Amino acid sequence: MNYFLTDDQKMIKDLAAQIAREKIAPIAAELDESGEFPWDVVKTLAQSDLFRVFVPSEYGGLGGGMFEMCLVVEELSRACSGIALAYAASGLGTIPIILFGNEEQKKKYLPRLAAGEILAAFGLTESGAGSDAAAIKTTAKPDGDSYVINGTKQWITNGGEASIYTVVALTDPVRGVRGSSTILVDKDHPGFTFGKKENKMGIRASATRELVFQDCRVPKTNLLAKEGMGFLVAMKTLDQSRPGVASQALGIAQGALDQAIRYSRERHQFGKPISAFQGIQFMLADMATQVEAARALTYAAARSIDAGEKDVSRLSAMAKVFASDTAMRVTTDAVQVLGGYGYMKEYPVEKMMRDAKITQIYEGTNQIQREVIALGLIKESVRNQK
């Protein structure tokens, strides 16, 4: 299928694929077991300039957008989506700075993020505020030139490994969501510590930790956008980043499909390769069709964002839902194609099936995405009726 990539986009995709093949695939199973954070791969990605692709060129980037980021995430995820997440989650933490940072904040953080010298993270979720993100309790009390942050963020990807955190907290708790703000917090700020690393079902090479704030004082210059805009910043950021999750899901699905096709040609039963059986062929055909459809939708969403389309929430949610549901189905079927071997850790598809699950959950569960899509449809219908 021709997705009309430019020469530069092809170059980005090829380089990411080479790194996935040579540096990620060989260690994926080991890091899945140990849960070790993939710093070596992060260094390689940095040296290869892949952190630069979605950062504006004024700040050390190569001036691409979400589409370029998606191409990288997809290729890396074909080999290991847990390792790819170190890259993607740093992207998620970087987006609010690109979208809402002032000149000084951009100059301070973006060049180092683009160079891959440091990683970013995004902290919204709390124990009592998952899908209902508006229920956050973490406060950032204005005090002179500073904010004093108190509270705990839960399940933050790249927690403890990233150097810069975009944190959503209440600067005016009485006003609820309207009193929320987004604040940049450096890792070494006094009063900022991390909880234990979570022991997860999948994406085990990625680090998920609590962010614990106890009278953590950060200068007011670290405020992104304006006080009260915290929720808006978070929602706009997620609208942009969801094609990234879709690409992660897409990469996992493609990786599982690749494995299933190869195995079906090698495995013989009843005196034939199992790829000769229609039962297997139809499964492979459906898997491939779904993967290609997910790719088309994901690329369309990412390109619409980069083209500056105004309302991308719905398209972005559609890409995330469709690609992640596809990843879950395709990886489950890949395990089926490999039979008992697929269930064993000697083959990579059982890991892919475990890894796929998270893409239906984080950055807004697929139930919440469907709500976003439906609300968009209804609102539009009402608008058109007037």
Next chain:
Amino acid sequence: MKIFVCIKQVPDTTNVRINPETNTLVREGVQSIINPFDVYAIEEGVRLKEKHGGTVTVITMGPPQAAEALREAIGLGADNAYLVSDRAFAGADTLATAFALACAIRHLGGADIILMGRQAIDGDTGQVGPGVAENLDISHVTDIRKIEEIVDGRIVVERLLEEGYARIAARLPVVLTVVKEINTPRMPSLKGKLAAKKAEIPVLKASDIGADVERLGLNGSPTQVMKIFTPPKPGGGRKFTGEPADTVSALLSELTAAGITIKGAH
């Protein structure tokens, strides 16, 4: 520091096939790559530059399409590249190749360090490195696994031996051929690839480098390839299996029967 790296474009022999009738390489559909050992030489050159400053210049002698290998080298961090290419170079053996490369390096102002891979995977001779050094009348060390230090025009290197290594000091300028143990080549970078795409790769002809045509190409090559063939498998040979005590005495009596005596055996 002026660092030169000499590279060669070779067929990717990991998927090469031999035509069983003609006993020659099937070249159709075979990708060309930078000779794998040369990639380590490029990496080492870039590391030297990062440490000591200077420029990394890559050169190759080859047909016009060898410019692709040079572009790839720029993507890996080299600053500039020259293609030494002319009909007059055609059919060169290692002697004529070394002469042409040495002329080109001299023409380009000479080098402090010239790096190469230990050998090319297609010819496997390992002669061009020392040949370039002889033509430039400078020293060379082959099979380098580590550059220890470069101080005041003196370089200390480790040369890989079958068992262990030798520590060798040499005066600059010097030709070094490297083994794979020397480093882990980095992945290409996007900035490098973008630079490679835009890079101008000047072509140096025989007349540009002031080389005596009698010493170039087929004219300058005493080597003559008579025939290329797959050597027949050595026949015979016997394997003694079983307990060591039995196999050793069986072997000894066999040797004795063949009229071979071994000192100390009884």
